Amino acid sequence: MRILVVEDDHILREATVSILAGEDYLVDQASTGEEGLYLAKQGIHDLIVLDIMLPGINGLEIVKILRNNGCAVSILLLTAKDSVDDRVIGLESGADDYLVKPFAMRELLARIKALFRRKGNLIIEDQINCGNLTLDSKVKDAFVNEEPLGLTNKEYEILEFLALNKEQILTRDQIFDRVWGLESDISSSIVDIYIHHLRKKLIAYGLDIFIQTVRGVGFMLKVS
Template sequence: MRILVIEDDNILREATVEILTGEDYIVEQAATGDEGLYLAEQGIHDLIVLDIMLPGLSGLEIVKTLRNNGCAISILLLTAKDSVDDRVIGLESGADDYLVKPFAMRELLARIKALIRRKGNLIIEDQLNYGKITLNNKFKDGFVDAEPLGLTNKEYEILEFLMLNTEQIVTRDQLFDRIWGLDSETSISVVDIYIHHLRKKLVVYGLDTLIQTVRGVGFMLKES
């Protein structure tokens, strides 16, 4: 799971990143609203932890921009304002939840896990489920009828992203940026190579057609 933390308080941001990394989340961070929006618009994260008061664009402006562009990513707002009106404005702008500063890290983790569970009934604790496939975060592998697929790290990450976005188009750019990184010098054609490897492991169970190619765009995980 990949989380983006957008917070201008250096101490709080670094502490949040450290805690989330310790929980095995992959975390990226930004200290300004403009940088945060740029990273959020790449569409490679599963959740955003977003401060309202930021240099440049505010957290509310970021939420509105993402929602207006059709981005459905889960957003947890951090706010120093505790009035009902401020909380209502945050939620009405498109945020999924809010947390008032100062907060305990245990509560932050609980809110994040609740938002991840809320993403859909395919998520059960540390597992992702779609059709006959179960993806287990503890073992970093996929299973079909309890038989392991024997996924490599990158195959696991690709299948995880597809399962988190079932029946939605995931572009090659999104997969490349999420798995290999925005600054990677690897060719984007590596995405197709790994999709080919994944299909070969699924064909044994007759599930290779689950990963559908959307010509010229990317891929979609969808049962026929």
């Protein structure tokens, strides 16, 4: 799973990124509202940890822009303000949860896991259930009837991204940015190679048709 942390306090941002990376999350970070909004618009994150008071565009404006553009990513707001009105404003803007500074990192992790559990019961105790497939984020592999597929890390990350967005088309660039990062200089055509490898591992179980190519656009995991 990939998380975006948008926080202008350098010490808090680095501490948060370190803790999340230690929990095996993929993490991107930004220190300004403009940079955070740009990264959020790429559509490659499962959750955004977003400070309200940011240089440039503030967190509430970012939430409104994302929601108005149809972005449904889970958003956890961070703020130093603790009044009921401030919390209500944050949630009414479209955020999913609200955490007041200073906070314990244990609480942040608990809030993040709770938000993931809300995703239509798709994610349960570090597992993603998708049709006959079960993805386990702890071992970075997928299973069919408890038999492991033997995925590489990149194969797992691609399949996880598709599973978290099942029935939705993901562009080749979205998959590439999610798995290889926004600053990678590798050609995005590598996505097609890994999709081919995934299908070869799924074909033994008759599940290769799960990953469908949407010509000229990208790929989709279709389980119905």
